[in-house]
Amino acid sequence: MTGAVDGRSSDTIARAVHALIYRGCLRLDQNDFKGWLDLCSQDFHYTVSTYSPEIRREQIWLDHDYEGMSNLIRMLPKHNSDQTPLTRHATVYTVDHDAGSHEARAVTSVAIFATELDGGETTLFALARYHDVVDVGGTEPRLKHRTVRLETRSLGIGKHWPL
Amino acid sequence: MARATVEWDKRPDLPPTHYVHPAIYTDPAIFKEEQEKIFGKAWYLACHESELPEPNDYRTYQHPAGKNLLAVRGQDDKIRTFYNVCPHRGNTLVYAPAGNARHITCLFHAWAFDTKGDCIDITREKQGYGDRLTKKDTALREVKTEVGFGGFVYVNLDDSAGPLAEFIGHALDGMLKCLEAEPLEIFSYHRAVVSTNFKFWHDTNSEFYHDYMHYHNRQTSMLQPSYWEREYVPFPNGHAQVGDQIVKYEAYEGFAGRDLSFPGLPRNGWKMVDLFPGFTYNLRGSALRIDTILPLGPGRTIIEYRGLGLKSDGPAERAQRTRDYNTIWGPFGRNLHEDLMGVMGQGRAIGKGQTFILHGREEANKIHDEIGMRHYYAEWSRRIGRRSSDPYREPAA
Numbered sequence: 154m155t156g157a158v159d160g161r162s163s164d165t166i167a168r169a170v171h172a173l174i175y176r177g178c179l180r181l182d183q184n185d186f187k188g189w190l191d192l193c194s195q196d197f198h199y200t201v202s203t204y205s206p207e208i209r210r211e212q213i214w215l216d217h218d219y220e221g222m223s224n225l226i227r228m229l230p231k232h233n234s235d236q237t238p239l240t241r242h243a244t245v246y247t248v249d250h251d252a253g254s255h256e257a258r259a260v261t262s263v264a265i266f267a268t269e270l271d272g273g274e275t276t277l278f279a280l281a282r283y284h285d286v287v288d289v290g291g292t293e294p295r296l297k298h299r300t301v302r303l304e305t306r307s308l309g310i311g312k313h314w315p316l
Numbered sequence: 317m318a319r320a321t322v323e324w325d326k327r328p329d330l331p332p333t334h335y336v337h338p339a340i341y342t343d344p345a346i347f348k349e350e351q352e353k354i355f356g357k358a359w360y361l362a363c364h365e366s367e368l369p370e371p372n373d374y375r376t377y378q379h380p381a382g383k384n385l386l387a388v389r390g391q392d393d394k395i396r397t398f399y400n401v402c403p404h405r406g407n408t409l410v411y412a413p414a415g416n417a418r419h420i421t422c423l424f425h426a427w428a429f430d431t432k433g434d435c436i437d438i439t440r441e442k443q444g445y446g447d448r449l450t451k452k453d454t455a456l457r458e459v460k461t462e463v464g465f466g467g468f469v470y471v472n473l474d475d476s477a478g479p480l481a482e483f484i485g486h487a488l489d490g491m492l493k494c495l496e497a498e499p500l501e502i503f504s505y506h507r508a509v510v511s512t513n514f515k516f517w518h519d520t521n522s523e524f525y526h527d528y529m530h531y532h533n534r535q536t537s538m539l540q541p542s543y544w545e546r547e548y549v550p551f552p553n554g555h556a557q558v559g560d561q562i563v564k565y566e567a568y569e570g571f572a573g574r575d576l577s578f579p580g581l582p583r584n585g586w587k588m589v590d591l592f593p594g595f596t597y598n599l600r601g602s603a604l605r606i607d608t609i610l611p612l613g614p615g616r617t618i619i620e621y622r623g624l625g626l627k628s629d630g631p632a633e634r635a636q637r638t639r640d641y642n643t644i645w646g647p648f649g650r651n652l653h654e655d656l657m658g659v660m661g662q663g664r665a666i667g668k669g670q671t672f673i674l675h676g677r678e679e680a681n682k683i684h685d686e687i688g689m690r691h692y693y694a695e696w697s698r699r700i701g702r703r704s705s706d707p708y709r710e711p712a713a
């Protein structure tokens with residue numbers, strides 16, 4: 154972490170980025186998808202990607218801008234969706250910020266667990282990393298770009314929710 | 317009025333072609349017979365030629381009959397398929413799902429084979445075998461392979477099987493001009509591992525009555541008059557074509573029509589063919605989806621999903637096809653997740669109370685008619701020698 158912006162120290166910016174990412178995880182864990190999107194900037198872009206060694210190609214499995222994510226979330230109640238809760242265990246590995254820039258980049262390791270509604274058994278749903286670009290220029294940091302880079306490619310019946 | 321045991325266990329007052337017994341989805345002995353008598357004999361789609369585009373490219377493949385195979389594009393550009401097993405001590409030859417190798421060398425004792433399956437090296441051959449066994453006496457086990465119907469690699473474990481074209485017949489005729497106008501290329505692959513029987517997935521692909529579970533399909537298809545005119549056309553060998561339709565994508569809030577299409581497919585068009593013993597060509601809008609199944613047991617199934625576009629696609633077209641495909645059919649797609657919930661639920665419930673499974677809707681072969689499933693199970697019964705409605709009854713003499 155290097156540099157500062159608008160008089161805030163690097164440590165202050167890093168702490169704000171950490172807090173944003175963890176708060177986002179909590180909101181996603183609570184299925185508060187609208188609340189999670191409130192943490193994102195209007196030029197937000199969300200992508201779920203992975204690499205398929207089977208076909209030796211990059212895969213983009215979900216790709217939306219702010220409006221697309223907003224629409225996806227708004228339409229959820231109309232769909233039949235598996236309601237097995239997901240819980241994220243996240244660790245922010247790095248936060249990088251150049252002096253004077255209004256953007257910080259963060260890499261977060263995330264393990265996503267599914268807990269059965271009937272019986273409460275918990276299993277690992279997916280391992281991934283969040284590659285985030287965070288707008289730190291305003292009074293509150295905002296998520297500007299998130300790539301969920303999946304390590305796990307076998308996702309059972311899949312999911313309608315953002316990870 | 318709710319049913320007590322006597323009423324619940326009673327056979328439906330329908331022809332025996334119009335319902336099946338749940339044991340065909342649960343009985344390990346029947347599953348074993350399916351592997352031998354159906355998957356061991358029928359042509360099956362293994363992968364697409366674009367998954368091994370260059371000479372020496374290979375692609376591993378788990379065959380539904382329980383064999384591990386390896387498709388290889390030879391230096392002569394021909395695609396061959398072999399058992400992915402070393403003839404020496406039975407070790408797995410290739411571990412990575414895809415790659416490129418001039419020679420296939422077993423890591424265990426370094427026996428090596430060329431892309432035609434011929435053995436080209438036995439380490440310390442003379443010292444160990446003298447003249448009792450030489451390279452010429454061994455080779456990889458080759459499997460009947462043909463490439464066709466859109467550049468797909470088909471395999472058949474039965475050396476005496478007839479040609480692929482004979483097996484497919486005319487089932488794909490209505491789609492062929494779209495599949496073969498120009499080369500296709502894979503852009504998406506993923507798997508779903510589900511605790512369900514493989515036939516439940518093919519059942520779901522073979523009937524559209526379940527469209528009630530899909531909000532997207534209710535909006536974009538069921539509300540369109542042409543939906544109700546779609547007609548099933550059964551073909552020999554258990555295949556069935558679903559009638560064409562134009563999808564109104566823009567009827568789903570936030571979606572727009574699909575500007576990209578396929579050669580010969582009208583804008584926002586939809587064509588679909590279900591093929592025995594359980595794979596599907598589904599061409600909709602800008603992308604072709606191929607479903608194949610890899611049953612792991614009667615109650616556990618891997619379903620593979622492939623998305624294909626045109627090899628000639630530029631980056632913008634490919635990105636558009638990828639978005640279109642995954643919005644509906646990817647692991648986070650609006651439709652696929654719902655379909656998988658359906659078969660997962662069947663997998664949980666089957667054998668735990670249901671006496672018979674109905675396939676009895678008759679609507680002049682139109683979209684909610686269940687003739688697609690009935691046609692499949694007629695072929696299933698013929699091949700396996702059991703009635704799908706009464707699998708434990710002695711076959712008629």
